[in-house]
Amino acid sequence: MRAQKEATIAGQSEGRWHPVFIVNVCEESWDVEQAYAHYTVPGRKPKERFATLKVTERQISSDTGDNHLRYDMLTPREIAEDIIRQLSQEIGPDMGRGVFLSQNGKPTEDELAGAETRLVNWYKQLVEEANNEWERSRNSRMIFDLQRRAARSLGQEFEWCFDAKKLADCPGCGGKVKPNVAKCAHCGAILDRKRAEELGLIEKAKKAAEG
Numbered sequence: 001m002r003a004q005k006e007a008t009i010a011g012q013s014e015g016r017w018h019p020v021f022i023v024n025v026c027e028e029s030w031d032v033e034q035a036y037a038h039y040t041v042p043g044r045k046p047k048e049r050f051a052t053l054k055v056t057e058r059q060i061s062s063d064t065g066d067n068h069l070r071y072d073m074l075t076p077r078e079i080a081e082d083i084i085r086q087l088s089q090e091i092g093p094d095m096g097r098g099v100f101l102s103q104n105g106k107p108t109e110d111e112l113a114g115a116e117t118r119l120v121n122w123y124k125q126l127v128e129e130a131n132n133e134w135e136r137s138r139n140s141r142m143i144f145d146l147q148r149r150a151a152r153s154l155g156q157e158f159e160w161c162f163d164a165k166k167l168a169d170c171p172g173c174g175g176k177v178k179p180n181v182a183k184c185a186h187c188g189a190i191l192d193r194k195r196a197e198e199l200g201l202i203e204k205a206k207k208a209a210e211g
């Protein structure tokens, strides 16, 4: 009796529609606020190629205006397409946040490679925008964290990659320098003599004294 009841409930929770999967090849997780629910598409872990979000159907209610509620069912596909549409807004053609819809959670090599290419294209655009902003304002507060992470993902490094709060002033030229650097990139002033010697940036003090 009890087992039968549980089986019925389990059967109901399975839903009328097969779930679909949103695949994400980006390390970032993405939050989407829908009128009916909040969704977080998880980011992939560093050693994984992708992460997935299982999307199931959802009943939504809407006020018909005469004190009645109307109930509608959103299918998994409708919800997933809605989420992906939101995540694709304001992103140019051939670019993307790394997300796409997968019928069974086992994406094909083509799907993964395509999403990865679009993600890299988008990252490149973010970096270009940050470079333009930096040219204009030289203000690291105008640079978004996402732009910094995009540069890091592409293995690129720019002045704006570093938070101004963590930068130090060079006593030689007053320029912003990264913490713990041996030598100022702007004026060449030696900021850490011991490290500069170790790195071969300057001759050892002892040798200089001998000569």
Ligand SMILES: [Zn+2]
Pocket: 170, 171, 172, 173, 174, 175, 184, 185, 186, 187, 188, 189
């Ligand atoms: Zn300097």
